[in-house]
Amino acid sequence: MPSKTEPSLQQQLAELDAVLAWFDRPDIDLDEALQKFDQGVKLAESAKAKLQRLENKISVLKQRFDQQV
Amino acid sequence: MDRTILQVSDLLALVNQTLEYAYPSVIVEGEVASFQLSRGKFIFFDLKDDTGAVGCFMMAFSLRQPLEDGMRVQIVAQPRLTTRGKFSLTVREVSPVGVGSIKRAFELLKAKLDKEGLFDPSRKRILPRIPKRVGLIASIESAGYADFIKILNHRWGGVAVDVANVQVQGVGAAQQMQNALDFFNQQAEPPEVLVLARGGGSADDLSVFNDEQLVRAIAGSRVPTLVGVGHEVDISLADLAADVRAATPSNAAQILVPDRHAFLAELAQRERRLSERMEGRVSEITRLVNTVASRMASRLDYVLNDRIKLVTQAELLLKQFDPKVVLQRGYSLVRDQKGNLVKDAAKITPGEMLTITTARAIIRAGVIDAKQN
Numbered sequence: 001m002p003s004k005t006e007p008s009l010q011q012q013l014a015e016l017d018a019v020l021a022w023f024d025r026p027d028i029d030l031d032e033a034l035q036k037f038d039q040g041v042k043l044a045e046s047a048k049a050k051l052q053r054l055e056n057k058i059s060v061l062k063q064r065f066d067q068q069v
Numbered sequence: 070m071d072r073t074i075l076q077v078s079d080l081l082a083l084v085n086q087t088l089e090y091a092y093p094s095v096i097v098e099g100e101v102a103s104f105q106l107s108r109g110k111f112i113f114f115d116l117k118d119d120t121g122a123v124g125c126f127m128m129a130f131s132l133r134q135p136l137e138d139g140m141r142v143q144i145v146a147q148p149r150l151t152t153r154g155k156f157s158l159t160v161r162e163v164s165p166v167g168v169g170s171i172k173r174a175f176e177l178l179k180a181k182l183d184k185e186g187l188f189d190p191s192r193k194r195i196l197p198r199i200p201k202r203v204g205l206i207a208s209i210e211s212a213g214y215a216d217f218i219k220i221l222n223h224r225w226g227g228v229a230v231d232v233a234n235v236q237v238q239g240v241g242a243a244q245q246m247q248n249a250l251d252f253f254n255q256q257a258e259p260p261e262v263l264v265l266a267r268g269g270g271s272a273d274d275l276s277v278f279n280d281e282q283l284v285r286a287i288a289g290s291r292v293p294t295l296v297g298v299g300h301e302v303d304i305s306l307a308d309l310a311a312d313v314r315a316a317t318p319s320n321a322a323q324i325l326v327p328d329r330h331a332f333l334a335e336l337a338q339r340e341r342r343l344s345e346r347m348e349g350r351v352s353e354i355t356r357l358v359n360t361v362a363s364r365m366a367s368r369l370d371y372v373l374n375d376r377i378k379l380v381t382q383a384e385l386l387l388k389q390f391d392p393k394v395v396l397q398r399g400y401s402l403v404r405d406q407k408g409n410l411v412k413d414a415a416k417i418t419p420g421e422m423l424t425i426t427t428a429r430a431i432i433r434a435g436v437i438d439a440k441q442n
Contacts, residue, residue, distance in 0.1 A: 034347075
């Protein structure tokens, strides 16, 4: 399970979308564009790595349900 | 023979004790007759077959599926004598048996709950796209559970699944599932989705998913519910009450989480778009620089040409004033002995020697006379 400080995949996807939207603005600065591009690539790479690394955590509860809780 | 004399109630108590000892619980199958609901709390009916009949009593809240005369049912009960010495079965659980009865109970309950609005599309909530924590209600020994987990792990990672291991068929199953629903709903931090999963089975096996209290618990769950029970063709009331219905447990896993391969493709597509935009920007700027450079070059060309034209004109003008050119036209230059050009009569005297220069000759000549022109 990802820690609280680590952004979720959805957050990363949203950030990536924000970067893409930034490129739609007129009159963008080339230096800034390069920075944004780097940021976007890093986001995508980190999301990809995370996606391949993550595993589900299945835990069977000790709680019994044959009596009313 | 024992001569102990019993009071009537003692006898009843003794028989009941014996019955309880011998038959703590019996499962009996038969047809319902003379069904009667008393004061909304007590239910009386007869359970009969071709040759026999027995009176049954149960509390209305224990009834989990509708009953009516002619329905074939299985009951879990305890035999006992009433205070009036009448033999009766105290029913703990009753469930319809056989396709006809199950269908009838299903239709009756469906109509009732539908009227209450339990299956209204407007009640349905949307599941989170990627849940972080899920409550799974299933039997860990079932094929449905194995299918669900397999597909879940194949498709996605990072989900915490808390499994409530319950019975999913037979006596007590509906109550266990309802307890599990309550358990998750009462957690301080409940899961984001509750999944109820069970593989295929006979109509009898699946009939617990038409249990009134279980269906109500699903409809009343504050956590959104996803129900995947049986095969594609099986529709239970639990399905209808759920926020989202899955055809099977595998299908439930497919609905619950996205496919990581699809997500990767989505990421790759965004990366491609990012590159395209960056390249677009670079080529736009390159084009801009090129345009400015070529404008500057053409301006420079213009200025240079202008200057060259001016110089050429000056050269032509200068040529016109060249004395040699003037001499060519037949004019002469006259100088005195000091080499000064003679322009004024007062400056020369008769007898003085002068030098005359023409285009092709230099002539020495003496002055005879000179007067002002």
